[in-house]
Amino acid sequence: xxxxxxxxxxxxxxxxxxxxxxxxxxxxxxxxxxxxxxxxxxxxxxxxxxxxxxxxxxxxxxxxxxxxxxxxxxxxxxxxxxxxxxxxxxxxxxxxxxxxxxxxxxxxxxxxxxxxxxxxxxxxxxxxxxxxxxxxxxxxxxxxxxxxxxxxxxxxxxxxxxxxxxxxxxxxxxxxx
Amino acid sequence: xxxxxxxxxxxxxxxxxxxxxxxxxxxxxxxxxxxxxxxxxxxxxxxxxxxxxxxxxxxxxxxxxxxxxxxxxxxxxxxxxxxxxxxxxxxxxxxxxxxxxxxxxxxxxxxxxxxxxxxxxxxxxxxxxxxxxxxxxxxxxxxxxxxxxxxxxxxxxxxxxxxxxxxxxxxxxxxxxxxxxxxxxxxxxxxxxxxxxxxxxxxxxxxxxxxxxxxxxxxxxxxxxxxxxxxxxxxxxxxxxxxxxxxxxxxxxxxxxxxxxxxxxxxxxxxxxxxxxxxxxxxxxxxxxxxxxxxxxxxxxxxxxxxxxxxxxxxxxxxxxxxxxxxxxxxxxxxxxxxxxxxxxxxxxxxxxxxxxxxxxxxxxxxxxxxxxxxxxxxxxxxxxxxxxxxxxxxxxxxxxxx
Numbered sequence: 001x002x003x004x005x006x007x008x009x010x011x012x013x014x015x016x017x018x019x020x021x022x023x024x025x026x027x028x029x030x031x032x033x034x035x036x037x038x039x040x041x042x043x044x045x046x047x048x049x050x051x052x053x054x055x056x057x058x059x060x061x062x063x064x065x066x067x068x069x070x071x072x073x074x075x076x077x078x079x080x081x082x083x084x085x086x087x088x089x090x091x092x093x094x095x096x097x098x099x100x101x102x103x104x105x106x107x108x109x110x111x112x113x114x115x116x117x118x119x120x121x122x123x124x125x126x127x128x129x130x131x132x133x134x135x136x137x138x139x140x141x142x143x144x145x146x147x148x149x150x151x152x153x154x155x156x157x158x159x160x161x162x163x164x165x166x167x168x169x170x171x172x173x174x175x176x177x
Numbered sequence: 178x179x180x181x182x183x184x185x186x187x188x189x190x191x192x193x194x195x196x197x198x199x200x201x202x203x204x205x206x207x208x209x210x211x212x213x214x215x216x217x218x219x220x221x222x223x224x225x226x227x228x229x230x231x232x233x234x235x236x237x238x239x240x241x242x243x244x245x246x247x248x249x250x251x252x253x254x255x256x257x258x259x260x261x262x263x264x265x266x267x268x269x270x271x272x273x274x275x276x277x278x279x280x281x282x283x284x285x286x287x288x289x290x291x292x293x294x295x296x297x298x299x300x301x302x303x304x305x306x307x308x309x310x311x312x313x314x315x316x317x318x319x320x321x322x323x324x325x326x327x328x329x330x331x332x333x334x335x336x337x338x339x340x341x342x343x344x345x346x347x348x349x350x351x352x353x354x355x356x357x358x359x360x361x362x363x364x365x366x367x368x369x370x371x372x373x374x375x376x377x378x379x380x381x382x383x384x385x386x387x388x389x390x391x392x393x394x395x396x397x398x399x400x401x402x403x404x405x406x407x408x409x410x411x412x413x414x415x416x417x418x419x420x421x422x423x424x425x426x427x428x429x430x431x432x433x434x435x436x437x438x439x440x441x442x443x444x445x446x447x448x449x450x451x452x453x454x455x456x457x458x459x460x461x462x463x464x465x466x467x468x469x470x471x472x473x474x475x476x477x478x479x480x481x482x483x484x485x486x487x488x489x490x491x492x493x494x495x496x497x498x499x500x501x502x503x504x505x506x507x508x509x510x511x512x513x514x515x516x517x518x519x520x521x522x523x524x525x526x527x528x529x530x531x532x533x534x535x536x537x538x539x540x541x542x543x544x545x546x547x548x549x550x551x552x553x554x555x556x557x558x559x560x561x562x563x564x565x566x567x568x569x570x571x572x573x574x575x576x577x578x579x580x
Binding site for chain 2 (some may be wrong): 012022024025027029053055056057059061062074076080083086087106107108109111115120129132133134135136143144148164
């Protein structure tokens with residue numbers, strides 16, 4: 001199916017949710033509201049003829065200074081059955097950076113969502129194990145945000161080694177002994 | 178280092194011990210700085226939690242400060258075993274964004290070097306994987322062939338590991354006839370070498386016992402988890418980006434996608450062994466078909482002009498100066514996701530361009546990162562010794578996982 005056709009069908013099914021359809025170099029992005037993202041993903045995954053069964057990529061983008069919605073969570077979907085691709089972009093506001101997790105639909109989303117949380121501070125509701133993944137657990141700030149300086153926060157000093165309070169279960173056990 | 182916890186069972190005289198075992202980040206068999214925390218019941222793994230990020234360099238943040246040309250060396254350092262394939266993946270993505278058409282000869286050269294890299298990466302994988310499981314000889318055999326290919330790469334671009342060979346719009350340097358002939362001579366000998374590796378381990382009882390039926394993942398699960406490359410093909414899914422979304426000249430040569438059936442370590446091994454043969458055949462066909470012509474696209478706004486033109490032509494000199502000092506001044510506004518098949522799996526570049534000469538956001542979708550996320554699924558319920566075999570079979574590089 002042509003990506004524009006998928007976008008049309010998505011628009012028919014969720015007229016309230018789909019805000020915009022953008023085509024560029026043969027690839028189609030559909031901009032959606034974040035509220036029903038799980039239903040949208042479930043629909044794309046299960047609907048016969050669309051069957052987006054492969055989550056190529058999930059990531060965040062920070063549009064600092066954009067009015068209304070600062071963040072976007074981008075889902076690059078692919079169908080191994082029909083060999084077509086579409087991109088879903090969910091808008092996330094700055095004052096409440098959260099969105100529903102899609103780990104129930106694609107297990108592969110688990111680590112991508114953790115990374116997006118780690119880098120942008122976007123909280124994925126319903127994620128089974130949301131904690132930092134690439135950065136240390138005591139890291140402050142979210143580095144891929146546009147207002148995070150490339151050279152690190154100003155006036156930052158290494159405070160010396162401290163025993164880190166670990167949130168995760170086995171590490172808590174670890175520290176007891 | 179291990180922590181023990183004593184727990185009283187129903188029968189108060191019998192005690193069972195659950196053991197938490199820390200493996201890595203400095204462990205020779207974790208192929209880099211990967212840390213696993215294993216919860217054991219006897220020798221069975223109850224829970225496996227991978228910890229990554231020890232090699233995080235902030236490549237994605239850094240690339241936002243660089244222009245499109247300056248990012249190429251950064252892609253070398255993702256999966257440093259197959260840097261050529263990363264270069265190609267990045268350049269293909271940027272060319273799709275800019276709308277540049279790459280000349281035919283450059284496409285052929287890219288296909289050749291990409292497949293050479295695939296053989297190099299799989300040779301390293303086979304050697305170290307066999308070494309992990311206990312077959313030492315294979316390692317020495319593999320490195321013999323690896324050295325020959327590394328020397329060919331060195332002759333081509335002056336570097337063995339971090340090659341930075343491709344440019345946006347083509348490749349840095351043309352290949353000469355002697356180089357092609359030497360590579361062709363290698364491909365004539367290589368199938369015999371593959372058979373040698375197979376005689377060493379294919380019927381080896383220890384190898385079979387350690388790999389057959391271990392680390393099984395079904396096709397549905399593999400798709401759902403987003404696995405790619407030889408791992409998903411080992412489970413019987415013929416997903417290969419080179420066939421599904423062809424780039425370079427993969428649609429102009431004849432080759433097949435080898436798949437396994439059971440999705441265990443042995444099938445992943447078989448898939449990679451067959452890929453040796455397919456890559457070998459692709460290289461041969463490309464060398465036979467390669468046309469003459471330019472190696473860089475004609476797009477002066479984005480592509481560096483040839484050096485002799487810079488020295489004789491005023492306009493080219495200006496283009497050269499601007500591109501080197503400032504990079505491409507403008508890029509089309511838009512966003513693009515382009516996937517390529519690197520030896521480890523699907524490497525995706527998602528580029529958001531805001532019209533300036535620098536990417537607004539450059540997201541790298543590394544195959545190793547996704548594969549490590551499937552490691553608990555492969556290890557849980559298995560034995561401690563099989564963790565090593567599982568890590569080897571998904572073929573990870575931490576430089577790419579942690580970025």
